[in-house]
Amino acid sequence: MTKPTKPGSPEQYLTELFEKHDRAFLGDELKEKLVKKFGKSDQAARQVVTRFAGKGIIQSSKPVSFGKGTYAYYPLNKVITLDDLLGLTRLKRPPLFRLLSAIKKCGGIISYYEALKITSTPLKASRSKTLLLDELLAELKHFGVINIKLDNHKTKYIVATYLDDAIVDSVVARHYALMIVDAMFLYDILASLGKLNLIDNKFNVYRNRKFPSIGARHNNFVWDAFSYTRTTGINTVYGKQKLVSTKQALVVLDVVVSRNYELFDFEGFFARVQVLLNQTRKERKIIPIIVYKDISREALNKARSLGLLTYNMSAFFGNSVYEVINNIVDIKLQEYTEQPMLIDPVQVISDTLELIDITGNGINLQNVTGDFFQSLMYQLFHQLYSGCTIIQSEKLPAMDTIDKKNRSYEYDFVIFSRNTWEIVVVELKGSMKNYTIRKGDYKKKNTLKWFFGRTLPSIMQHYTTGAMDRYQVKGCFITTGKFDTEGELYLGELNVSKLKPNALEIGYNGKQVVSLAGYNNLGLLKETLEKYFVQD
Numbered sequence: 018m019t020k021p022t023k024p025g026s027p028e029q030y031l032t033e034l035f036e037k038h039d040r041a042f043l044g045d046e047l048k049e050k051l052v053k054k055f056g057k058s059d060q061a062a063r064q065v066v067t068r069f070a071g072k073g074i075i076q077s078s079k080p081v082s083f084g085k086g087t088y089a090y091y092p093l094n095k096v097i098t099l100d101d102l103l104g105l106t107r108l109k110r111p112p113l114f115r116l117l118s119a120i121k122k123c124g125g126i127i128s129y130y131e132a133l134k135i136t137s138t139p140l141k142a143s144r145s146k147t148l149l150l151d152e153l154l155a156e157l158k159h160f161g162v163i164n165i166k167l168d169n170h171k172t173k174y175i176v177a178t179y180l181d182d183a184i185v186d187s188v189v190a191r192h193y194a195l196m197i198v199d200a201m202f203l204y205d206i207l208a209s210l211g212k213l214n215l216i217d218n219k220f221n222v223y224r225n226r227k228f229p230s231i232g233a234r235h236n237n238f239v240w241d242a243f244s245y246t247r248t249t250g251i252n253t254v255y256g257k258q259k260l261v262s263t264k265q266a267l268v269v270l271d272v273v274v275s276r277n278y279e280l281f282d283f284e285g286f287f288a289r290v291q292v293l294l295n296q297t298r299k300e301r302k303i304i305p306i307i308v309y310k311d312i313s314r315e316a317l318n319k320a321r322s323l324g325l326l327t328y329n330m331s332a333f334f335g336n337s338v339y340e341v342i343n344n345i346v347d348i349k350l351q352e353y354t355e356q357p358m359l360i361d362p363v364q365v366i367s368d369t370l371e372l373i374d375i376t377g378n379g380i381n382l383q384n385v386t387g388d389f390f391q392s393l394m395y396q397l398f399h400q401l402y403s404g405c406t407i408i409q410s411e412k413l414p415a416m417d418t419i420d421k422k423n424r425s426y427e428y429d430f431v432i433f434s435r436n437t438w439e440i441v442v443v444e445l446k447g448s449m450k451n452y453t454i455r456k457g458d459y460k461k462k463n464t465l466k467w468f469f470g471r472t473l474p475s476i477m478q479h480y481t482t483g484a485m486d487r488y489q490v491k492g493c494f495i496t497t498g499k500f501d502t503e504g505e506l507y508l509g510e511l512n513v514s515k516l517k518p519n520a521l522e523i524g525y526n527g528k529q530v531v532s533l534a535g536y537n538n539l540g541l542l543k544e545t546l547e548k549y550f551v552q553d
Contacts, residue, residue: 042090
């Protein structure tokens with residue numbers, strides 16, 4: 018570094034400062050040092066810093082600022098790290114600071130969905146001129162501290178560049194599994210709030226466990242869930258007079274159960290709530306609710322000091338829910354990361370269902386119980402199609418022109434079998450023991466014709482070209498209930514068609530899927546299906 022020619026000058030002082038300290042300084046910090054040491058005015062000190070930076074002796078963060086017109090300055094050989102940015106953003110850039118804190122706390126990764134919540138950034142540009150998330154990410158990419166990663170579920174992640182490239186895929190897969198855990202409990206949490214008369218269950222909108230990167234959208238923000246309440250006392254008139262959602266108080270939820278609920282979660286949530294309060298003013302009351310498994314002391318104290326409703330999971334489901342959550346985390350990690358478990362996943366599922374049953378949570382955790390059926394089916398197909406790729410909860414654009422444009426269809430399992438050159442698409446209808454699946458028609462969901470006559474033909478069109486044209490697309494429909502008479506006849510016809518998979522029948526009712534598990538020597542899986550999902 019070349020020293021200025023005037024000894025004892027402000028430029029000489031700055032040169033020695035940067036030689037001594039391998040760190041970044043905010044412009045305001047340098048200004049204050051010059052004011053204190055040389056007695057300069059604020060304006061004169063700023064001009065000194067600007068001229069000094071213009072000589073190419075140090076680097077500037079420009080165009081990224083840290084406060085109004087304030088840039089960071091650092092030595093030429095200095096590489097700005099994520100930790101450096103944490104220090105620079107702490108006071109002047111709260112959304113960026115929260116995002117960086119979340120990335121570090123979560124092991125170098127956060128999903129785009131979670132980042133939207135934590136930064137409290139709007140989905141679209143608004144009159145407030147608040148930066149969008151993509152603009153914040155562009156600032157971080159300017160320093161090379163993050164990359165953007167897209168997984169095979171089309172979920173976007175923000176990944177710290179300090180992670181080794183060799184482990185990024187496994188870190189992403191793990192994070193996706195934990196996102197599913199966070200979303201799994203939302204339905205049951207909302208049902209519990211409904212039983213307490215805190216919300217009206219007619220208008221619930223929530224993050225879907227099958228697609229956890231898509232949240233509930235309201236007022237240009239994403240939320241884990243929102244609903245409405247007619248509860249007297251929260252509203253200014255009696256509940257019976259509040260018959261439509263436009264007249265009811267809005268209830269918004271922030272839910273984290275796969276990890277600690279941190280201060281950055283709370284501050285991102287409360288910032289979104291404040292925007293809602295400013296937008297609605299006296300037109301609508303806002304009731305924010307936080308639900309967590311564990312919470313940091315800072316976050317809890319701040320939430321309570323501001324009068325927010327906070328609930329731990331045991332308030333709804335008892336203390337046994339913590340073991341349930343831990344078991345679900347293990348199961349989902351095994352399913353999505355394919356990391357070997359020290360224990361049998363089917364045994365974990367069976368034990369967890371028993372725990373839910375004996376603690377009286379069978380009704381309270383209906384959605385979680387239903388998800389266990391899909392987990393059992395995953396284990397079944399993992400055995401039947403050993404070594405094959407199984408994609409869960411696939412969502413693909415609709416390839417037909419039956420209804421409106423920009424539609425998509427959802428598929429429970431898509432199995433790629435190179436042994437038979439098949440793509441086996443599986444439709445699951447579980448957890449409702451007495452449910453009857455009808456033949457129906459292609460216009461009605463939850464029918465055989467909807468799957469075989471609409472969604473299956475659509476996915477076929479996605480795999481007709483390129484590397485996939487060697488595969489034949491087959492279908493299989495599984496229910497824990499039964500089929501109506503027309504449905505049985507229809508399946509009989511399809512079972513001798515080209516749609517039938519080589520290793521499976523075209524359809525299975527509850528008793529038949531139990532037999533399938535037994536035939537493949539999966540005794541515990543068979544017993545678990547019989548006990549919790551299939552009618553005698």
